[in-house]
Amino acid sequence: MKNILSIQSHVVYGYAGNKAATFPMQLLGVDVWALNTVQFSNHTQYGKWGGMVMPKEQIGSIVEGIHNIDELHRCDAVLSGYIGSAEQVEEIINAFHKVKAENPNAIYICDPVMGHPDKGCIVADGVKEGLINLAMAQADIITPNLVELRELTGLTVENFEQALEAVKVILTKGPKKVLVKHLSRVGKDSNKFEMLFANQEGIWHISRPLYHFDKEPVGVGDLTAGLFVANLLNGKSDLEAFEHTANAVNEVMEQTSKSGLYELQIIRSRDLIVNPQCNYKAVKIA
Numbered sequence: 001m002k003n004i005l006s007i008q009s010h011v012v013y014g015y016a017g018n019k020a021a022t023f024p025m026q027l028l029g030v031d032v033w034a035l036n037t038v039q040f041s042n043h044t045q046y047g048k049w050g051g052m053v054m055p056k057e058q059i060g061s062i063v064e065g066i067h068n069i070d071e072l073h074r075c076d077a078v079l080s081g082y083i084g085s086a087e088q089v090e091e092i093i094n095a096f097h098k099v100k101a102e103n104p105n106a107i108y109i110c111d112p113v114m115g116h117p118d119k120g121c122i123v124a125d126g127v128k129e130g131l132i133n134l135a136m137a138q139a140d141i142i143t144p145n146l147v148e149l150r151e152l153t154g155l156t157v158e159n160f161e162q163a164l165e166a167v168k169v170i171l172t173k174g175p176k177k178v179l180v181k182h183l184s185r186v187g188k189d190s191n192k193f194e195m196l197f198a199n200q201e202g203i204w205h206i207s208r209p210l211y212h213f214d215k216e217p218v219g220v221g222d223l224t225a226g227l228f229v230a231n232l233l234n235g236k237s238d239l240e241a242f243e244h245t246a247n248a249v250n251e252v253m254e255q256t257s258k259s260g261l262y263e264l265q266i267i268r269s270r271d272l273i274v275n276p277q278c279n280y281k282a283v284k285i286a
Contacts, residue, residue: 008081086126
């Protein structure tokens with residue numbers, strides 16, 4: 001069994017961060033060591049929430065605790081998502097270095113959550129800069145959305161071709177694999193939900209149905225990054241992991257749409273996450 005240290009947010013109510021990623025990764029047979037950067041009552045896009053950002057020292061203390069019981073060598077990957085403070089970025093990188101010292105084959109996956117104030121997704125000052133200047137260079141895999149793709153590269157990304165160029169630029173900055181979780185309005189078809197995957201061998205594109213909601217569910221990117229990593233840890237090829245992730249997330253989105261509820265319907269979708277009934281295929285485009 002593979003093990004992943006998942007360092008991201010926790011919400012008591014609903015699904016975002018580790019709450020959106022942990023159970024799906026477990027469904028795929030990966031043991032998840034969840035380490036929370038924040039503990040909130042609910043995600044920030046409700047506009048109000050309670051809870052706290054965890055002290056930056058907690059990350060290092062917990063990882064050191066795992067090291068002290070001689071289990072850190074069993075960690076196969078570190079996944080970071082929503083980060084609660086700029087100081088936590090450095091702590092996460094230090095944690096990965098500790099894991100790497102014990103298991104040289106361990107990989108780091110950075111889901112570079114930078115916030116979207118217009119949507120109510122708030123991140124602390126300095127987090128974006130830490131992700132760009134520190135985390136990206138350390139990451140084996142990075143999973144931006146369109147906004148994050150622009151920020152990571154400093155490029156104008158207003159159409160599909162510019163998105164492809166931005167992905168190529170990221171591959172020169174450290175990451176070996178790039179998963180663009182959502183192309184949004186720069187995709188080929190505004191009526192589809194589109195994603196990209198790139199490695200040194202090329203770029204692949206996949207599209208699936210775009211579901212419309214009165215309020216867009218939160219945590220889709222967290223779910224996507226978690227499933228992609230879990231699939232890779234289970235031995236799937238890059239392309240197989242990309243396709244399974246897209247199809248599994250589609251099943252969750254369809255169930256959420258049918259429910260009429262705001263929060264992702266992950267438990268309702270548990271069987272479909274493991275065995276998606278849809279079969280959307282990726283196409284190599286570069």
